[in-house]
Amino acid sequence: FDEDELNQLLTRLTELEPSELALALESMPLEQRLNCWLGLAAEDQVSALTHMRVDARENIFKQLDDQQLRTLVEEMEVDDLLELLEELPPRLYDYACSRLDASQRRWLEIALTYDEDQCGRYADHDLLILNKNARVRDAIRLFQSLPEDAEYQETLFVIDRTGRYAGQVSASRLLGRGSHLPIESFIDDEAPVVDGQLDLDQGSDMVSRSGYTALAVVSAEGKLLGRLSIGEALENVRRSLESQFMHTAGLDEEEDLFAPVFISAKRRAVWLGINLLTAFLAAWTIGLFEATLQEVVALAVLMPIVASMGGIAGSQTLTLMIRGLALEQITEQTYVALLRKEIGVAALNGLLWSIVIAVITFFWFGSWLIGGIIGVAIIINIIIAAICGVFIPRWLDKLEIDPALSGSVILTTVTDVVGFFAFLGLGSLFLLA
Amino acid sequence: FDEDELNQLLTRLTELEPSELALALESMPLEQRLNCWLGLAAEDQVSALTHMRVDARENIFKQLDDQQLRTLVEEMEVDDLLELLEELPPRLYDYACSRLDASQRRWLEIALTYDEDQCGRYADHDLLILNKNARVRDAIRLFQSLPEDAEYQETLFVIDRTGRYAGQVSASRLLGRGSHLPIESFIDDEAPVVDGQLDLDQGSDMVSRSGYTALAVVSAEGKLLGRLSIGEALENVRRSLESQFMHTAGLDEEEDLFAPVFISAKRRAVWLGINLLTAFLAAWTIGLFEATLQEVVALAVLMPIVASMGGIAGSQTLTLMIRGLALEQITEQTYVALLRKEIGVAALNGLLWSIVIAVITFFWFGSWLIGGIIGVAIIINIIIAAICGVFIPRWLDKLEIDPALSGSVILTTVTDVVGFFAFLGLGSLFLLA
Structure with missing residues (x-):
């Protein structure tokens, strides 16, 4: 180089x-x-x-x-x-x-004075401000003083003498108006206001859905704290969705592609450690059935299939729930309807795939009994997975724990343990001489 | 109700x-x-x-x-x-x-005439257009004719007599200008233009990074096709990131929370079916070692740990790569540096956790040999997982297959098969009498 x-x-x-x-x-x-x-x-x-x-x-x-x-x-x-x-x-x-x-x-x-996740902390202070008793000509002068590279500065914000926010005025409304007219008469009454204590993600959603290029951020006393522009809102929406995606693998959205090896290893070690605990829990479940496994080794060969099908089915429900929660689409009423639907989907798919797997198992190991056992275990695991896929994120959300980060670990633990227990348990019941 | x-x-x-x-x-x-x-x-x-x-x-x-x-x-x-x-x-x-x-x-x-993923197809036709020979007063009249609820309409687009795009003019630049002046002299030369054939995601990125509230979408012949506003850009960014997230579970971002059970089951069945194939591949790998499992049942108990650790480590690398590819951050040169870094991280974490697991295994089964075997298998699997986590998404990206959708299935197949093969293979070599 x-x-x-x-x-x-x-x-x-x-x-x-x-x-x-x-x-x-x-x-x-x-x-x-x-x-x-x-x-x-x-x-x-x-x-x-x-x-x-x-x-x-x-x-x-x-x-x-x-x-x-x-x-x-x-x-x-x-x-x-x-x-x-x-x-x-x-x-x-x-x-x-x-x-x-x-x-x-x-x-x-x-x-x-505001927290790191509040709009008041990150309100942009590069904004056009005018006093309430100003006139159109003052506004024109203000707009004309903007640098060439000003972004989303089509709006000016009006305050009274004590610094309280009085409204916003867009440049296009002032076109062709008499320069002596008071600025106050061009205030847009429809423009919403962002509370400084509002969560930054919610504030960004508000700006992005408002149709305005920028909204005023205002303190509890009504003072103008700055503005939140559509550009910043877009960056926040991007960051928040990216973090949802990164969290599914236990990573942070701030993760540097080229972080130093040691730092990166240290961070990821935590996630591997947490997953190791769940893996040991699964292994312990299998350990309960050592005697059965020794006698019917086919169970050892087939058991990952049961766990895997439950995990995949559950993670589909989980992902749908995480999105729904993030979009605030899940309410007390819709929740029951959702649970019913997901159990229905799970029952249909459980039935379909358990039959397929039972038949393949019969051809592989020549035993209808093992085929039947794996089929039943798979139906059980897929239905439990759907129920947990609905309950776990909701429960995490209520505890204010991010379901995108911890949901899949907990769900996989359940589907592993339930899957192994159901399959090896049924195997012990029906296959041991 | x-x-x-x-x-x-x-x-x-x-x-x-x-x-x-x-x-x-x-x-x-x-x-x-x-x-x-x-x-x-x-x-x-x-x-x-x-x-x-x-x-x-x-x-x-x-x-x-x-x-x-x-x-x-x-x-x-x-x-x-x-x-x-x-x-x-x-x-x-x-x-x-x-x-x-x-x-x-x-x-x-x-x-x-444009494809469904091109900017020309979804250009917004609700825009202010003025002829090149118009004057400031025509522009003022146009802005004043906007309905109250107009969104991101702070800009008008100028065309020549043949409909070719000539530039955009923002309302704030016209404030206080003589109404007889030609509109042409207020055209913003810096404003970029979106090619109608550009991918909608790329066009949206362009608008969102430009700092403009809307850009003109223009045909290959230079004709104005419409505009792409920051509001639409934000919706597209949101949709594209949401789809990345949903794809990790084999779902579509269009998925309806309350889709009819049968339709939803049918769609998800495909994903479960694909994963079943990989699960059977893993089971088949285990099946190669039936004799060993029968003799040393501890291997059956421990084998999910090896597969799981590889899967988790690999999915971290994969997730980082998918984000990097989506942000177009991965180039031919940086790729090798990234591979080296990920192998470094994997080697460190592989070493750490293989020692931990080896010690736990010793206390559980009282055999240093089994402990050593699982340790080595885990190091192998975590390093292979990191290599595949870098290679697989890159390879899928080159084939224009979405790595967020298919990456994890392929990766899990590899980590399952490699994990079981390494662990049970080593077990057969060293533990069979």
Whole structure:
């Protein structure tokens, strides 16, 4: 990787939008990533970092010395600082604050009174604000002062003298209006408002469904805290769905593609350990039937089929439930109808596949008895799997545990134990001499 | 569910945004859903349908007679018709077309020349268009003619006399400008353009990263086909990530929470059948070692642990790869670095957990030899799982098969077969007298 190549790469990188630049940096191995990042202009360095995943961003921060961090901090505005606060070494926090002007420091203080998952914490402070007694000409001046690369700034926010939010006005409503008219008369009464204490995911959903390009985020006292734009809403929706997907494998959405081997291994070890416990539970269940297995070795050969069919059927129900819960589609009333439907599906598929498996087993081991036993065990396991697939995520959701993360481990434990127990139990009952 | 309750529910439903209304209808069991939907105003009926998932929408269409369908079709504009075309019985297609005006029919014909996954097919035709020689006052009139509930309409699109796209102009740029000035001079040269043949997912990514609220969709000849707004882009991003999640369980993102039992069972049966094949392959592998299992029954008890650890480790690598491929982060160069990193992680975790499992096995069965055998089998299986976790999705991606859908089945087959083979094979070598 010589200097020429690096320069060519840098030229291409600087042409990208910030979110694309961040993605491109994340897709490089650590050393190359750091070299490219160091070659960027200070302004691009900050915007790349704010758009990167936490882990990827941390892997850059760790490589910087205090002098580099200071230079970086000098480029940060209040929103950058809020986004990067976690990764910034605490000793630099005061320095970073001292570089902000008074109004930005005030925004920072207010934002920090909110939790990390609340809209008030991540409200964007780069917004057009006008006083209630302003006129159309002031609004026009404000819109004309926007930089060329302003994003989703088609709306200005109106406050009263005490900083309380009074409404939003979109640029298109002001077109062709007399410049002396009060801005107040163009406020859009329909525009909803995001409560600063609202969960960031819910706030993002609200913005994305509202049809507005940005909504005001407002404190309990009615003060304007900032805005939540459709661009940020989209990033949050993306992050939240990506995390649902990553959680199914016990991973975090912040996981860096090129995390250092040791760190990555340490994190994943936890997930493997949890799964090992469930595997031992399954093994222990099998261990209960050692005598049976010794006598009828066909049971040992066939037993993974029972566990696997239950696991697959259950995970289908589980996945449907997780989506339904995330979309807030599962209510007390619909829940029973859903359970009934899933049991119906399980009974039909259980019946179908248990017959198929019983027939194959007969041809393989020449015993209708073993075929019948595996068939019954499979029906039992698939139906239990469907019931658990509905109950487990609901129960986890009530306990405020993410069903996408823990649902499948618990479900697999149940389907393994039930599957082995039903199959080997029936085998012991009917096959032991 | 009496009439009073229905009316109350309907009052609440009509207050929702179209996408929320669609979600609310989807979360009702079929009969209730149909009753609610029938109670809506014709206009809301259409907008609910266009926002619903395909399966949920189909389950309503199936219940309607020709008279109801005709009334429905009369409410449809060109974009509704394009969205609902698949579900509409073909005999009503001509009637639907005859209800459109000439310009809408023209849009429809052009849209239908594009494939179902292309931007040209789903370009929104509800957009502000102005001729190149128009002046600022024409633009102002156009913006002022927008209905109250217009969404993401802060931009107008300029075409020349032949319908070729010339650029977009945002409302805020026109504020305070002389009404006689030519509109052409306010065109935003930076705004990118979406090629009509571009994949819808890629087009949506483009809009979402551009910072614009809408981009023009343009044909190969440069003709304006419509627009792709940030609202639609967000819905597409949501759909594409949701489908990635649903695919991990062999489900479709269009899956209806309350699909009729028989239809749902039929679909899921396919997935269970595919998994049964892999389960039988695993069973067949075990069957090769019947003699060994008969002699050392501990192997039968422990073998699911080997398969399970490989499966879990592999699915972590697989999930990381699927995300990386979806974000287009995996290139020829980074691929080797990634493989090396994943093998490193696997070797570390393999070593750690094989020692833990070996020690537990010793205490359980009192044999260091069995402990050593399971340890070695686990290291082998976890490393093979990591290699396959990198190779399989990449290989599927090259074949244009969705790795989120088929990756885990193939991977589990490998980890099952390798796990059983390594463990029982080593057992046969060292434990048989």
